[in-house]
Amino acid sequence: MGEKEIPQSHPRYNSLMQRARIEKGVRLGITHLQGLIAQGRGEAYDYLLGERTIASAREAIRAAAAQLLIASHPVLSVNGNVAALCPEAIAELSNELNCAVETNLFYSGDERKRKIVEHMKKYGVDLLGVGAEKKIPSLDSKRAAVSEEGIWKADVVFVPLEDGDRTEALCAMGKKVIVVDLSPRSRSARKADICIVDNVVRCVPLLIEEIHMLKNENSESLQKIVSSFSNKRNLRESLNFMKKQL
Ligand code: PTJ
Numbered sequence: 001m002g003e004k005e006i007p008q009s010h011p012r013y014n015s016l017m018q019r020a021r022i023e024k025g026v027r028l029g030i031t032h033l034q035g036l037i038a039q040g041r042g043e044a045y046d047y048l049l050g051e052r053t054i055a056s057a058r059e060a061i062r063a064a065a066a067q068l069l070i071a072s073h074p075v076l077s078v079n080g081n082v083a084a085l086c087p088e089a090i091a092e093l094s095n096e097l098n099c100a101v102e103t104n105l106f107y108s109g110d111e112r113k114r115k116i117v118e119h120m121k122k123y124g125v126d127l128l129g130v131g132a133e134k135k136i137p138s139l140d141s142k143r144a145a146v147s148e149e150g151i152w153k154a155d156v157v158f159v160p161l162e163d164g165d166r167t168e169a170l171c172a173m174g175k176k177v178i179v180v181d182l183s184p185r186s187r188s189a190r191k192a193d194i195c196i197v198d199n200v201v202r203c204v205p206l207l208i209e210e211i212h213m214l215k216n217e218n219s220e221s222l223q224k225i226v227s228s229f230s231n232k233r234n235l236r237e238s239l240n241f242m243k244k245q246l
Helices: 013-028 034-048 055-070 081-083 087-097 110-121 147-151 162-171 187-191 201-214 219-227 231-245
Strands: 074-078 100-103 154-161 175-182 194-197
Touching: 013 034, 013 081, 034 081, 034 201, 034 231, 055 154, 055 194, 055 201, 055 219, 055 231, 074 087, 074 147, 081 110, 081 201, 081 219, 087 100, 087 110, 087 201, 100 110, 100 147, 154 162, 154 201, 162 187, 175 187, 175 201, 187 194, 187 201, 194 201, 194 231
Parallel strands: 074 100, 074 154, 154 175, 175 194
Antiparallel strands: none
16 A cells, blocks of 8 residues: 555554555665565564653653754764655754764665665755765674765764664764664664664654754753663663553
8 A cells, every 4th residue: 555545544544654655665675675574573562662652762862862962973874764764854853953864774785875865865865875985893894884974973873773783883983872763672772872762753753853942952951961861771661661561
């Protein structure tokens, strides 16, 4: 079913829309086939959240907003699932932060990268990442390629649906890493400085709102928000919420 055929009255409208977007992403060649599996895994966790943004995720979103506002060179990383699911919100977030956006993929493919660049152009985003010239240490070559003006230089990287290895490697480079992952048990969730346990589709618009709200705060109070955030505690709260749902 295509996006336009899904009736808004359908009780599972949002979930069906996401499926339709991912399916279209695969057809357009921007989303890897494995992206379908990742979406299914995400859906299962989202079900346990009641498909809504829970209080602990809101706290993580606030910390992420503060961390991005403090950053001197924040960068947003986009993969095949994110490009398909919420290109509009990524475009808005990059405008809000006036920051670079880079395509960085788990399943390598220069052709797919080029398609993602073309796709994001339609939303007004000029992506970095094609012909990336720098290498993240300790990752295998293709996955390690990052752009000098993007992730390489970044002090804060926002990487929705990231893998644990890269999260760890980026942290080891001294960067602050913010991930979005519906699974609080995933390695990237545990390795990140801030993990937002929420659906990327709901989380990015809320992150933009929070950035609006915190924009005029001074760096001291932003730093306070970041310092008082504990990723470990926050993940435990998300997991406890899910357990109760069961
Ligand atoms: O485009 P590429 O090559 O970079 O590949 C992207 C995927 C996502 C296919 C790749 O990174 C992958 O296989 O990821 P994993 O290991 O399946 O992990 C994806 C994580 O994202 C899982 O923990 C899912 O629960 C979570 N997830 C899936 N969909 C969403 C999500 N988290 C937030 N929002 C979602 N919509």
